Each structure stands twice: as structure tokens, then as C-alpha cells.
Amino acid sequence: MKKTLLVAVCALVSITAFAQSGSGFGIKAGLNYNQNGDLSFKQLQATGEDIISGSDGKIGYHIGFFGKLDFSKLYLRPEVIYTKTKSDYNSNGISSEYDISKLDIPVLLGYKIIGPLNVFAGPAFQYTLNNDLKDLQVEDVKKDFTVGLHMGLAVNLGNIGVDVRYERGFSDNEADFIGENVTGTDIEGRVDSRPSQIIVGLSLKL
Secondary structure, eight states, X not given: OHHHHHHHHHHHHHHHHHSOOSSEEEEEEEEEEEEOOOEEEEETTSOSSOEEEOXXXXXXXXXXXXXXXXXXXXXXXXXXXXXXXXXEEEETTEEEEEEEEEEEEEEEEEEEEETTEEEEEEEEEEEEXXXXXXXXXEOOOSOSEEEEEEEEEEEEETTEEEEEEXXXXXXXXXXXXXXXXXXXXXXXXXXXXXXXXXXXXXXXXX
């Protein structure tokens, strides 16, 4: 029992010593699994309520860089990230992929739990660069600049870090579109670009 305990303590000390620490900067990249808000539309030759359709998530990606200011158990980590997200919509003759390119600037406050494990959260300032709803004529989003939330867990080993986080936009941000469905019926509607996504990132401290 004592030997097992000693081995466990030694392992914990080794991991703690190996964990990434100190202020600095680096690069990061990873994958995003994103779902945007609802798509709503009406067929112009028909009457009645709008048809509402939720999105199916698809894999996107991100790449960027970060800085880190270390304060013992706490740290501040601002990031600048280029993000490309995708969502699918399929309803009543509407089948389209919604692509969004944006610049994300999360400002994260982290807390070191034990060894290389830490938690973090903070606001994410987002600027939409481009949005495209395949096969439909879509306008720019109503608000180019929006704010969301990032929160998650990270493990840092040496100069390498892995984190899993959740992002949620705080407010609706819609774009109008017009086009035809698969039957050739004219339609018009709007799509909510607010993200709800799981992000997996790999970072390298330089």
C-alpha cells in the first residue's frame, strides 16, 4: 500500500513538473462540430405560417494563435482564430449547406486544477467575414460583430496543449435569402447564424 502510494505521488509530481507553465505565445488549430440556429422560410405561391427547420451539424476547422499570461493558479489567454463552420438544412424541398467564415477573439480566464489539467471560460468576440447558403441567394448577416461564450477543459503537457470547449452565441444573428426549392417553387426566408458548437483544439507554445 505504501509503495503504491509512493508511486502515485511520484507520478503526480512528475506530471506536474512536465505540465506547461509560464507566460508566452503560440499557435493552435483544430476541428469544430457546429450547429447554427433555425432556418425559416415560406413558399411565395402558398399561404400560411413559415416552415421552420433545425440544422444538422457538420465538421469545420479553425486555425490561429494565442497569448498566455500566467498568474500561479490562474492564467489569462487571449486568442485570435480564423474559423470555418458548416451546417446542413433539409426540410420541405430545402436541402442546403450553410458555410460561415469568421474571426473569433476569445478572452479566456483559466484555473489550474491539478498538474496539467485546467478549466477555462470567457467571452468570445466574433466578426463574420462571409456566409454562404449553397444554391440560394443569401444576404450578409444582420450583425457583423457578435459576442458568445467559450468554456471547456484543457490538458497541457510540455509545449503541447489539447482542449475541448463549447461555444454558444449569446444572441440571434440572421441572414435573409431567396431562391427555389427542389420543386421549382419560389421561396424566401431567413437563417440564424448563431453558433452552437463543440471545438477540439491542439496548441503549440513557441
